[in-house]
Amino acid sequence: MTTWGPLAEPFHDTDDERAPWRENAFLSFFDEEHGVCGAVHVSTSPNVGGRARASVVVDGRLAEVVEPLGPWTFTGESIEFDVDGAVRVRADAMSLDLLATPRHVPADYTALDLIPPLPGHPPLTHCQQGADVTGSVTVEDRRVDIEARGFRDRTWGFRDESLMFVEYLALGACFDDWDLTLTKFLEPDGGTRVGGYCLGASAVPVTSAEITRSASGLLAALDVVVDGSDPLTLRAGSSVGFWAPMGVERRGPTLAAYEECVALDGGAAGRGTAVAEHGILRRLS
Numbered sequence: 001m002t003t004w005g006p007l008a009e010p011f012h013d014t015d016d017e018r019a020p021w022r023e024n025a026f027l028s029f030f031d032e033e034h035g036v037c038g039a040v041h042v043s044t045s046p047n048v049g050g051r052a053r054a055s056v057v058v059d060g061r062l063a064e065v066v067e068p069l070g071p072w073t074f075t076g077e078s079i080e081f082d083v084d085g086a087v088r089v090r091a092d093a094m095s096l097d098l099l100a101t102p103r104h105v106p107a108d109y110t111a112l113d114l115i116p117p118l119p120g121h122p123p124l125t126h127c128q129q130g131a132d133v134t135g136s137v138t139v140e141d142r143r144v145d146i147e148a149r150g151f152r153d154r155t156w157g158f159r160d161e162s163l164m165f166v167e168y169l170a171l172g173a174c175f176d177d178w179d180l181t182l183t184k185f186l187e188p189d190g191g192t193r194v195g196g197y198c199l200g201a202s203a204v205p206v207t208s209a210e211i212t213r214s215a216s217g218l219l220a221a222l223d224v225v226v227d228g229s230d231p232l233t234l235r236a237g238s239s240v241g242f243w244a245p246m247g248v249e250r251r252g253p254t255l256a257a258y259e260e261c262v263a264l265d266g267g268a269a270g271r272g273t274a275v276a277e278h279g280i281l282r283r284l285s
Contacts, residue, residue, distance in 0.1 A: 003102055006127040007154045008083040011044075011072050019121055020048040022159040025074055025081055027100055028172060028275035029133040029150035030261050035059045036137050036146050037240065037261035039275060040089070040096070042074040042081045048248070052079040054089045054096060055242040057261065058139040062242055063093040083154065085131075095138040100152055103130035103174065104199040107181050112205070114195040116164050116185055124157035128172065130179030130199055149174035149273055151181065161246045161255040166281050169211055171196075171222070173234070173264055173274035180272075182206045182224065198226040218260055219276045234272075237263040244277065251285045 011023050022045045030037040038056035050069030055062070067076045074081040078091040089096035109115060109126040117123040133148040151172030167186040173179065182196025196206040205227045212221040219236045226232070239262035246255050257279040264272045 004083065004085060004129070004152070006106055006108070007102075007129055007152050009127075009154050009156065010083075012156055014046065017047050019118055019158045020160050021045055021157070022048070022155075023072075024153070024155040024159075025083060026153045026155075027081070027087055027098070027131065027133070027150060028259070028261075029098065029100075029131075029146070029148040030174075030273040030275060031133075031144075031146040031148035032263055032273050034144050034146055036144050036148065037273075037275070038096075038137070039242075039244070039259055040079065040081060040087050040098075041244065042069060042076075042079065044069050044071060044073055046071045051245065052076040052081070053245060054079055054091075054094065055244075055259070056094055056096065056137055056139060057240045057242070058137060058142060058144060060240065061139060062240075063139045064242065065089060065091040065093050066245060085152075093139070096135070098133055098135035098137075100131040100133045100150070103132055103149070104179055105129070105201065105203050107197040107199060107203050109183070109195070112195040114183060114185070114193050116187060116193070118158045118160055118164050121158035124155055124159060126153065126155045128153040128181045130172070130174050130181075151179075151275065161257075161279070162250065162253050162281065165255055165279055168277075168279045169219075170277040170279070171219075171274055173272045175266065175270050175272035180206075180224070180274075182209050184209050184211065198229075204228065218258075218278065219262055232266060232269055234269075235265045237265060239263075246279075253281050253283045253285075255279055256282050
């Protein structure tokens with residue numbers, strides 16, 4: 001029996017051809033002590049192409065596998081993503097054997113009415129939860145046993161990132177006794193949406209988040225307010241990262257996303273690790 005609740009949601013049978021329907025699952029992990037971080041992302045669909053992707057950094061060396069994924073499956077030629085928490089990759093570039101177990105309560109983003117929907121369609125259902133991730137990572141014959149922290153998500157619904165998002169920052173951060181998930185969107189009309197949760201024994205909403213960016217446009221700091229708590233400043237340390245393919249090859253506006261694995265210093269709130277995803281719409285063609 002799964003311990004993952006909504007993160008283990010089965011596929012949703014649909015023959016609606018009006019727009020791309022996608023069933024997505026994601027796992028990030030960061031073991032700062034062993035210099036290992038990465039993400040595994042699977043996206044399947046009954047009416048548009050699917051993709052499986054694993055990106056891993058070991059001691060500063062990046063290895064990636066990107067492969068097509070058939071309809072109604074999270075298992076590809078090299079990548080197998082089990083919604084009950086196991087992830088397995090067998091490819092020339094890398095081998096992964098990972099098991100994710102829940103840290104705290106899940107976060108239901110659908111309840112926040114936060115994520116901009118695909119125009120003319122109902123909003124996505126989107127759930128996230130912090131994870132302890134154990135197992136092994138092998139890159140270039142170097143095997144590392146890890147004890148990492150990270151985040152899982154499970155998302156389903158009508159989805160085309162290049163039509164839904166102008167810019168966003170999505171963060172999943174783990175500290176010793178609590179986790180933080182938040183997302184901030186820039187809408188086409190210039191307005192912003194921000195929300196998320198501090199996760200422990202309960203899910204406490206995030207009410208605001210202000211981003212300070214580095215000279216490269218990556219994360220330098222976040223000033224976060226959680227409902228009922230004093231403002232919290234999280235300073236970013238050194239980071240590594242990789243590009244995250246989202247949509248399809250196209251001419252015209254296309255979303256570009258970059259995932260940054262970063263250490264965070266929260267002062268009296270302690271140190272944590274995070275994966276921050278930066279998305280921005282590229283319009284030039």
